[in-house]
Amino acid sequence: MGSWMHAILVVGAGFAGAVHARELAEHGWRVDVIDRRTHIAGNAYDEVDATGVRRHTYGPHLFHTSNERVMVWLRRFSAFVPYEHRVSALVLRLERCLPLPVNRTTINAVFGQSLGSADEVRAFLSRIAVSHPAPRNAGEYLESRIGRELTDLFFRPYTRKMWALDLEQMPASVVQRIPIREDDEDRYFPGDRHQCLPAGGYAELIARILDHPAIRISLGTPFEKRMSRGYAACFTSMAIDEYFDQALGPLPYRSLRFHHRTEPARYALGGTMQVNFTDASIYTRQSDWSLLPGHVVRATGCKTVTLEEPCADTDNNMERYYPVKTADGGPQALYERYRALAAGEPSLHFIGRCGTYRYLDMDQVINQSLQNVRAWLGLRDDADEQRAAS
Numbered sequence: 001m002g003s004w005m006h007a008i009l010v011v012g013a014g015f016a017g018a019v020h021a022r023e024l025a026e027h028g029w030r031v032d033v034i035d036r037r038t039h040i041a042g043n044a045y046d047e048v049d050a051t052g053v054r055r056h057t058y059g060p061h062l063f064h065t066s067n068e069r070v071m072v073w074l075r076r077f078s079a080f081v082p083y084e085h086r087v088s089a090l091v092l093r094l095e096r097c098l099p100l101p102v103n104r105t106t107i108n109a110v111f112g113q114s115l116g117s118a119d120e121v122r123a124f125l126s127r128i129a130v131s132h133p134a135p136r137n138a139g140e141y142l143e144s145r146i147g148r149e150l151t152d153l154f155f156r157p158y159t160r161k162m163w164a165l166d167l168e169q170m171p172a173s174v175v176q177r178i179p180i181r182e183d184d185e186d187r188y189f190p191g192d193r194h195q196c197l198p199a200g201g202y203a204e205l206i207a208r209i210l211d212h213p214a215i216r217i218s219l220g221t222p223f224e225k226r227m228s229r230g231y232a233a234c235f236t237s238m239a240i241d242e243y244f245d246q247a248l249g250p251l252p253y254r255s256l257r258f259h260h261r262t263e264p265a266r267y268a269l270g271g272t273m274q275v276n277f278t279d280a281s282i283y284t285r286q287s288d289w290s291l292l293p294g295h296v297v298r299a300t301g302c303k304t305v306t307l308e309e310p311c312a313d314t315d316n317n318m319e320r321y322y323p324v325k326t327a328d329g330g331p332q333a334l335y336e337r338y339r340a341l342a343a344g345e346p347s348l349h350f351i352g353r354c355g356t357y358r359y360l361d362m363d364q365v366i367n368q369s370l371q372n373v374r375a376w377l378g379l380r381d382d383a384d385e386q387r388a389a390s
């Protein structure tokens with residue numbers, strides 16, 4: 001690894017690292033990017049497997065945004081194909097798959113009703129809601145909105161296996177954003193203007209972002225503190241607690257183990273790309289990659305379906321996927337203490353999902369990265385761009 005006074009070290013070749021690297025390179029900096037994995041693209045990485053189907057190695061990545069600046073920026077590097085994501089929940093007791101998030105169809109099926117309008121759905125939900133005037137956690141919040149039966153069916157076992165926490169141990173904020181729909185809307189992200197996938201996959205998109213003469217990439221290279229010596233700055237998407245050798249204790253993360261199954265190409269459970277398992281089995285959801293546009297790259301008569309089994313990062317080779325939020329605010333408070341430590345190193349900048357210990361979608365990471373670089377370069381963030389980002 002060379003040392004350049006006019007160079008910057010970027011740790012991580014996921015979206016955060018790639019966007020930082022590209023923007024810095026375009027503003028005249030030499031950029032060294034390292035990643036401990038043997039591939040670029042971070043958790044958005046995808047590859048075509050033996051069944052001829054492109055699968056997302058670290059779980060399904062569905063791109064959706066209303067942020068025009070992000071969309072315009074990304075279109076410099078790839079064409080995008082439209083894809084509107086839909087999810088169904090397998091309800092064993094009813095032996096059928098129902099739309100998720102819960103909508104009118106779901107409610108009618110679960111309760112044997114034939115509610116015909118949003119008003120009727122609203123009135124029905126208010127009858128089954130449980131009174132919690134000031135909900136103190138996710139469980140109370142859900143019960144106060146949709147009652148006990150829907151909470152227990154669609155949220156309780158799923159949350160327990162996903163987070164290894166009961167709904168009562170989680171803050172209301174983690175479920176407040178989940179919509180309960182009074183109509184038959186069954187798209188997962190209906191509010192987003194752009195719902196699409198990069199035409200050639202995420203790995204190709206990020207390869208193009210990183211393709212700049214001033215960017216040098218070293219894969220299979222874990223960060224060591226001595227590496228940042230001599231650089232003007234280091235932008236790192238590594239976990240903030242890992243950087244400080246967990247001196248204040250480990251930040252908790254949930255991880256996932258992926259189980260791939262080969263199935264005949266013609267069969268599709270629920271008819272949706274993603275099916276969530278509401279029961280207490282070990283799996284949370286499955287992804288049928290062949291149902292994503294452009295993902296059957298070669299027809300082989302079969303396809304891969306991937307099941308996800310949540311676990312702690314400590315049980316999965318420290319693969320950190322989801323920062324954990326608890327109702328008592330413990331992990332969030334610990335993160336703030338790490339952030340205070342990081343403030344003592346002015347040329348070090350923590351970026352991305354693990355660097356900032358927040359679950360961020362790809363568009364949010366891209367937007368933050370664009371803003372970050374502009375701020376670091378002392379450039380004004382154009383007001384229009386700011387508005388587009390909000």
Ligand SMILES: Cc1cc2nc3c(=O)[nH]c(=O)nc-3n(C[C@H](O)[C@H](O)[C@H](O)COP(=O)(O)OP(=O)(O)OC[C@H]3O[C@@H](n4cnc5c(N)ncnc54)[C@H](O)[C@@H]3O)c2cc1C
Nearest residue numbers: 012014015016036042043059061062223238352353361362
């Ligand atoms: C299962 C799952 C599903 C998701 N689905 C969606 C979705 O549908 N839509 C959406 O918008 N977003 C989704 N996301 C979020 C998306 O993955 C993130 O927004 C995006 O990957 C964040 O990019 P990043 O660069 O911060 O992190 P990452 O993609 O994790 O990249 C960080 C990189 O840093 C490297 N690294 C870490 N530590 C070191 C070290 N010490 N030394 C060297 N390299 C290191 C890692 O190897 C990794 O490649 C999902 C995330 C997960 C986990």
